[in-house]
Amino acid sequence: MTFQDLGLNAPILKALAEQGYERPSPIQEKAIPPALAGRDVLGCAQTGTGKTCAFAAPILQRLSGRKGKGIRALILTPTRELALQIQENIVAYSRHLPIRSAVIFGGVGQNPQVEQLKKGVDILVATPGRLGDLYNQKFVDLSKLEVFVLDEADRMLDMGFIHDVRRILGWLPKKKQTLFFSATMPPEVQGLVDSLLVDPVKVAVNPVSSPVEVIDQRLYYVDRGNKTKLLATLILEPDVKNALVFTRTKHGANKVAGDLVKAGIAAAAIHGNKSQTARQQALADFKSGKVTALVATDIAARGLDIEELSHVFNYNLPDVPETYVHRIGRTGRAGHGGTAISFCDINEKQELKDIQKLLGKDIPVVEDHPWPMEVFEPLPKDKKGRTVNPEDAEARAAAKERRRQRDAANKAAAAEKKAKAAQKAAEQPAPAQPEKKKPRRGVRNSATLEEALVATAPAHPSALEPAFGDFHRPDPLASDIIMDATARLLAPRKLPRQPEKPRRKDKGEQPPKEAKQSRKGKQASQEKAPKKEKQPSQEKAPKKERKPQEKQAQPAAPAPKSGRKKRGGRGRSGRPPEIILRTNGQKDSTEQPSLMKPYYLSDD
Template sequence: MKFKELNLEKQLLKALTEEGYEKPSPIQKQAIPPALEGRDILGCAQTGTGKTAAFALPILNKLIQNKDRKQKKIRALILTPTRELALQIYESIEAYGRHTGIKNCVIFGGVSAKPQIEKLRRGVDILVATPGRLKDLASQREVDLKSLEIFVLDEADRMLDMGFIHDVKKIITMIPEKRQTMFFSATMPSEIQNLVSKILKNPVKIEVAPVSSTADTIEQSVCFVDKNNKHRLLIEFLKSGNIGSSLVFTRTKHGADKLVKELIKAGINARAIHGNKSQNARQAALSEFKSGKIKVLVATDLAARGIDIEELSHVFNYDLPNIPETYVHRIGRTGRAGLEGISISFCNIEEKPYLKDIEKLIGKKIVVNDEHNYPMIVMSVPEKDKINTKNNTKSRNPRAEAPRSDRKRRPNKKK
């Protein structure tokens, strides 16, 4: 099947051709036809499956067909958890809709709201937003959602992880009950299922791959290495000459900054991206990475979704994630759109329980790579440092990586 068989308007087909897209991905093939009919969509799909186009193209198609109605009113809202993902979706909509005249806007925290407000006042058809900034501007009456026709909730499970689920529920009360809703999530925990039952009406259910699966195009391996030798092993890999562009995941913001210093000291040009960086600094690092000016980007899980980098060759799990689903999201940054990719994970003795949980989730053993110069020496964990994975899954505060201005504000408690 080709895009021209999906009954899309000619302006969209022209843009898709210019982008080099001919055939829809499985989720696009399944989601676009019912979405064009106005049906609610429940999509369960891992990152990298092409779901942005699965909702963006039907939205644009509908607005093209009813272009003269409700001028200067927001007709479609796409709610997403992070700035990076919001920008990625906005850029995709701009690309697909370049021949339509449809006006789009993206709003998120961490930057001045003034330019965003000015653009909203000029009139917007499609709004892409993060929850915090949307609530802020709605409370200032700069955002009016009363004319909304289409609502998209993207990365719903990430919203839950980052503590935004109550903000999402509040935003849903601001939009018309009569609307088309498209809901996408990589996993379906109980709270997300409850939300689905309340906001979707007779949805078309689409699941293109099991939520625990990793793409077959990704070659996965794990290296057992002591914690204090991880940076040395990474430098060994990066200097091998076999690596193009690399996204390296650390557990903490401090760890990302510390690792970048070690890499620069070793003569490797690298940048860090995480929640403590300003929006301008994060965008500059991303631009340098996408352009090839730097080959190594060190990131926290803030970047596990929402960074779309073409032909990313390697993902390194410098620190293994304590939530196994995060591993799937991380390595999904490579091996996208049918391309091949390589994932290399570093595992020290304390992280072995994490590795076990990951292998259980993905249903296979990860190949061990022991052909390196820093084999694990520490083979036991002191009793006080042992990990209880059953409790530890929720021990880390997932909101620690939420952009500050998008975190839920808590009222001051009176003494």
């Protein structure tokens, strides 16, 4: 059977031919026809059998035959590496179609991904975490979705994404086509299948969890301390073109990669603590041949598609038997041969037993090697029956040491920054700040001019006023102080409203009296003064004879009409308010045009 027999259109067939695809694999042959018909598909096949093309080709053909806007196909994957690989394949398969695709995953900034989504996307490849983040930020709209693909469903369960997957399923339209692929089918995944798929077509290639038959599997019994030596010896053999090494911990991956580099082997490590940029660079160097050995944790067990990978090494046996199948599936892809070598120490005997039970056969053992097993006493176990693994203690100690070094580096950087700031401040002293005078307590305002002058005058005037002949020239500073005290003391004060005085029609306003008379003096003057005839200008001023108590009670009389206009802004009468004069008939300094003119004090 050929791809033409599967019903694919010409643009897709042309792209597949350019990729070197001649005949479909078993999973492609069984999954593509029902997917093209719009049926839900449940695919059970181990990794490396061509699952990506099995669901990508039907999606491309369906979307190319229909017009639509928005995200019309969503492919959900557990790891970033697998998401990138699927996106690369979709770009290759759709090179002759007007289909736009994008990939989103965590570990990198979201802004470039958001910009790509804003431009418009037909097919979106995503990991659960980043998809949830962008959906909650309203950057992803799944209301127009037509096809949903869940790849590596069992791996989703292993990595703890099953709850995220269930939440994402609630965002999808009820009417859609679902393509479900998983290498294994545990009960949790089976329950997800029953709730998600509608009358699916089941496609199974090889028994569930069976390894690829073309892979040459070998087993070495070796003590934990000699694993790195044995690994370096085997990688240096001529038939090892490139090697993917799996460790159980992140610390172990870093340690093994460092030991291989010391042995003269180009090696790099990828794991969860590495940035996405570093992981992509290490993977690119491995694919290009710059790196011979790529040391990884199980995060890279799924989705890595490396052409002609010759060897896979299990430095540590996995705790989950199914993970062994995924690891060795990185080699022997698309029917090509490969070799999977596993190391086993005395504490991994139980893991080996579970793996062989899953495979249904024993893995061939290689006994002729330089470092055979010599330690046959297993490590002690804790209260829960778990083996106390020294690697875990080493990993914790290494993490603690990294934290200590990081804190020391931060502390040193802060001290250096502080020292530089102090040095810079010493070289460029800051301008002196004026001293802030503290307010004196128990000081009252001066009541008289004499008190103000005494308070503001210098203690020794002769020291500030040098003599010139027979006279002393006043100090300008002392004059300023006196002027300031005088201006504050003699500020004008408003009196209660006074009765208005009549104006002379011929001469205008009468000048104000120079000083007030006392109550008794006023009465006496009225008794002694002879009665005169009332002048016309004074007829309208009888209020003068009223008592002072009545003055304050009565409102001010309106000003007499005059031929002259009233001055604005000076009250009803057009006159300024009267001022209390300290001396009889003498003007104080506030009545002068300027405070800087001299003033005089009475001799009293």
